Amino acid sequence: xxxxxxxxxxxxxxxxxxxxxxxxxxxxxxxxxxxxxxxxxxxxxxxxxxxxxxxxxxxxxxxxxxxxxxxxxxxxxxxxxxxxxxxxxxxxxxxxxxxxxxxxxxxxxxxxxxxxxxxxxxxxxxxxxxxxxxxxxxxxxxxxxxxxxxxxxxxxxxxxxxxxxxxxxxxxxxxxxxxxxxxxxxxxxxxxxxxxxxxxxxxxxxxxxxxxxxxxxxxxxxxxxxxxxxxxxxxxxxxxxxxxxxxxxxxxxxxxxxxxxxxxxxxxxxxxxxxxxxxxxxxxxxxxxxxxxxxxxxxxxxxxxxxxxxxxxxxxxxxxxxxxxxxxxxxxxxxxxxxxxxxxxxxxxxxxxxxxxxxxxxxxxxxxxxxxxxxxxxxxxxxxxxxxxxxxxxxxxxxxxxxxxxxxxxxxxxxxxxxxxxxxxxxxxxxxxxxxxxxxxxxxxxxxxxxxxxxxx
Ligand code: SF4
Numbered sequence: 001x002x003x004x005x006x007x008x009x010x011x012x013x014x015x016x017x018x019x020x021x022x023x024x025x026x027x028x029x030x031x032x033x034x035x036x037x038x039x040x041x042x043x044x045x046x047x048x049x050x051x052x053x054x055x056x057x058x059x060x061x062x063x064x065x066x067x068x069x070x071x072x073x074x075x076x077x078x079x080x081x082x083x084x085x086x087x088x089x090x091x092x093x094x095x096x097x098x099x100x101x102x103x104x105x106x107x108x109x110x111x112x113x114x115x116x117x118x119x120x121x122x123x124x125x126x127x128x129x130x131x132x133x134x135x136x137x138x139x140x141x142x143x144x145x146x147x148x149x150x151x152x153x154x155x156x157x158x159x160x161x162x163x164x165x166x167x168x169x170x171x172x173x174x175x176x177x178x179x180x181x182x183x184x185x186x187x188x189x190x191x192x193x194x195x196x197x198x199x200x201x202x203x204x205x206x207x208x209x210x211x212x213x214x215x216x217x218x219x220x221x222x223x224x225x226x227x228x229x230x231x232x233x234x235x236x237x238x239x240x241x242x243x244x245x246x247x248x249x250x251x252x253x254x255x256x257x258x259x260x261x262x263x264x265x266x267x268x269x270x271x272x273x274x275x276x277x278x279x280x281x282x283x284x285x286x287x288x289x290x291x292x293x294x295x296x297x298x299x300x301x302x303x304x305x306x307x308x309x310x311x312x313x314x315x316x317x318x319x320x321x322x323x324x325x326x327x328x329x330x331x332x333x334x335x336x337x338x339x340x341x342x343x344x345x346x347x348x349x350x351x352x353x354x355x356x357x358x359x360x361x362x363x364x365x366x367x368x369x370x371x372x373x374x375x376x377x378x379x380x381x382x383x384x385x386x387x388x389x390x391x392x393x394x395x396x397x398x399x400x401x402x403x404x405x406x407x408x409x410x411x412x413x414x415x416x417x418x419x420x421x422x423x424x425x426x427x428x429x430x431x432x433x434x435x436x437x438x439x440x441x442x443x444x445x446x447x448x449x450x451x452x453x454x455x456x457x
Pocket of ligand 1 (some may be wrong): 143
């Protein structure tokens with residue numbers, strides 16, 4: 001047992017406090033806030049493994065007030081709230097309960113506080129043993145109401161159900177791209193989808209705006225000319241040459257290009273503030289994403305190749321590998337730099353990781369191809385896209401998938417086959433879990449699962 005978790009050695013680490021909260025190893029019927037109000041934890045919330053509060057979408061009742069959905073932040077001491085900068089971080093504005101080991105000064109003003117120290121349901125040492133072992137059951141409240149009917153379905157039926165939902169997701173994404181194509185054209189719809197996906201969570205809107213401006217940016221054969229326009233209009237081109245020699249030379253090349261277009265595009269330049277850099281990993285900087293976009297844009301065969309790809313019967317080594325190879329590109333400067341200031345690293349790094357390329361293929365390119373086949377009323381081609389979609393290999397796991405898998409399947413080990421099953425899970429989350437609370441109130445998905453059970457068919 002770690003020394004910090006022996007009796008009398010306080011405070012325990014924050015991770016341990018998170019486990020206590022997640023598994024609700026507290027005297028639940030007696031728990032009170034530091035000002036003496038009774039707390040009812042209707043749902044402890046879902047552990048958040050990304051930036052932001054430790055638990056999201058908890059359902060808490062404080063005293064006689066009505067239950068509220070809120071986030072929960074766990075800190076060792078009250079002062080952690082300010083020390084970690086939560087008081088100025090808008091991601092924490094939804095926190096409705098501060099849980100600490102020992103209360104003191106420096107906590108959030110006006111929020112109820114629960115002090116864990118004297119409200120555990122077992123001694124710290126015993127809890128440390130219990131929580132240190134791999135759980136044999138999910139934490140209470142993690143299973144959704146649909147988990148029980150899903151547990152009665154054989155794996156093949158679960159796959160069939162997720163497959164139906166996944167196809168709906170493909171159609172929904174295709175319809176969104178078709179709507180863009182209706183007001184522009186198919187090529188523009190593809191670029192808007194690709195740029196938005198390149199922006200990922202933090203920068204999808206400025207990236208999308210740049211894509212909308214592509215017709216005004218104009219054509220260019222050279223990648224550097226396109227990139228200069230994208231960085232210039234994006235407001236991402238530094239105007240001082242005070243970097244290392246290589247970067248200064250590169251910046252001068254970009255500025256030589258950008259000067260020619262700057263007046264023409266001046267009214268379109270985005271304020272730098274529209275970009276989010278806070279919490280962004282250096283590899284995901286928009287400059288690198290735009291470098292990749294410029295590589296794609298400068299390749300005349302980039303879009304026609306996609307049409308060929310879906311029609312080919314023999315694509316080696318596999319259709320997915322061929323498409324991912326088509327999306328892969330390198331840039332002399334950006335493959336070895338994170339930012340204009342970062343200095344050169346010795347080994348080239350991909351402009352976009354394999355996981356994001358996979359997501360782009362599944363979430364943008366396949367739906368775009370489907371939308372075009374549907375618009376042409378080409379049933380054969382549409383079926384071909386669907387086949388490619390269902391044959392697409394499984395992508396990397398992520399926190400959204402883990403969340404919904406645990407809600408739906410608990411600790412049941414079902415090997416999800418292919419990206420479509422993952423897409424199906426994400427669609428269940430979007431269509432059902434995101435539209436209700438942690439208690440699954442009014443969710444109709446359990447009824448859909450019931451209707452899918454063998455005896456109902
Ligand atoms: S909200 Fe619906 S789909 Fe999500 S876990 Fe609860 S019952 Fe299942």
